[in-house]
Amino acid sequence: RTLLSPPFLYINVKDYCYDDPQCDPYSWGDSFPSCHPLLDLHHSPINLDLHMSRNSSLGPLRLEGFDSVQSGLWTLRNDGHSVLLQVGAGMAVSGGGLPDVYHTIQLHFHWGGPASNGSEHTVDGRRYPMEMHVVSMKSIHPNVSVALDDPTGLSVLGFFIDVVYADNLHFGQISQKLSSVAYKGQSTKIKPFPLMSLLPRNNMSQYYRYHGSLTTPPCSQAVLWTLFEVPIYISWSQMAQFTSQIFSTEEDAEQVTPLHNNYRHIHPTFSRVTWASREARLVRGWAQRPLASAGTLMMLHVLVLTGHLSAGL
Ligand SMILES: *[C@@H]1O[C@H](CO)[C@@H](O)[C@H](O)[C@H]1NC(C)=O
Ligand SMILES: *[C@@H]1O[C@H](CO)[C@@H](O)[C@H](O)[C@H]1NC(C)=O
Ligand SMILES: *[C@@H]1O[C@H](CO)[C@@H](O)[C@H](O)[C@H]1NC(C)=O
Ligand SMILES: *[C@@H]1O[C@H](CO)[C@@H](O)[C@H](O)[C@H]1NC(C)=O
Ligand SMILES: [Zn+2]
Secondary structure, three states, X not given: OOOOOOOOOOXXXXXXXXXXXXXXXXXXXXXXXXXXXXXXXXOOOOEEOXXXXXXXXXXXXXXXXXXXOOOOOEEEEEOOOOEEEEOOXXXXXXXXXXXXXXXXXXXXXXXXXXXXXXXOOEEOOEEOOEEEEEEEEEOOOOOHHHHXXXXXXXXXXXXXXXXXXXXXXXXXXXXXXXXXHOOOOOEXXXXXXXXXXXXXXXXXXXXXXXXXXXXXXXXXXXXXXXXXXXXXXXXXXXXXXXXXXXXXXXXXXXXXXXXXXXXXXXXXXXXXXXXXXXXXXXOOHHHHOOOOOHHHXXXXXXXXXXHHHHHHO
């Protein structure tokens, strides 16, 4: 089974799951000792409380290649635990207090179920509907297995995903392809698009930083987390593509099981510090949820127009 994207590495890990006491996150430690949350270890995810300290040296990140269209094709894949988009070479993350340049290798999602939210990190105890992780590896490392032995070997950019009334046209480039990867092991090719089009581009310097782990086996404590304050907004139906169309089982399985609630439980921070970036606002986003994000205004106009029409009829 592959944990992170080829060609960097295939890590063979035994099976793990989210929905069965035999193999769910609380029992991962039985098969993967490094997933045991012992005292003073740096596990993820955590709850972010908004009383954290500010570190004014945490300025904007440098996101190389995120604004351009990469060559080749990307691969969208259902690995039974998530949906992963494996991107080619050409994108890198640095700055913002990161100690090195990190090459981006893949992004993937965590979600809930028909009636539950599924972000991994929580903010003041509240869970967002979904979370997206953009995974990058420190450029000095030849492969992910070496990077996992370095406490700052990986950088993960985490984006909360919240739900609004209108579709996010850019996000459609992923959500419309999900039906091709409904079952575990299935993959499909995607034409590259500027990754930045998915991200909250006006608010990229508002983030939180802490040192943690992978949230899937082998749970290596090798991740510098950057969690963005402002979420990505998608529609309810785009989110439902994840909760209703993705299965953790293979197509020919006797019993198909939807993949739901693929998040690890919250871990204590112990002695760790979580920093807020220079421009983070440290206010809860819940109250200021917009009706629609910029990319969706067109759709909103259509809705408003339809409303006017039916009101007139
Ligand atoms: C602020 O962040 C930088 C970069 O991560 C780090 O080197 C520095 O120690 C932090 N400042 C404090 C006061 O810890
Ligand atoms: C789940 O997400 C919705 C939409 O953002 C939010 O209104 C709700 O409070 C969240 N529920 C929990 C339990 O965090
Ligand atoms: C990763 O790189 C190290 C150092 O070059 C090498 O010893 C190891 O075999 C590589 N692992 C894989 C799985 O390619
Ligand atoms: C996002 O950034 C814009 C431009 O700096 C700012 O006006 C807006 O308040 C920010 N949004 C949030 C929710 O912080
Ligand atoms: Zn993840």
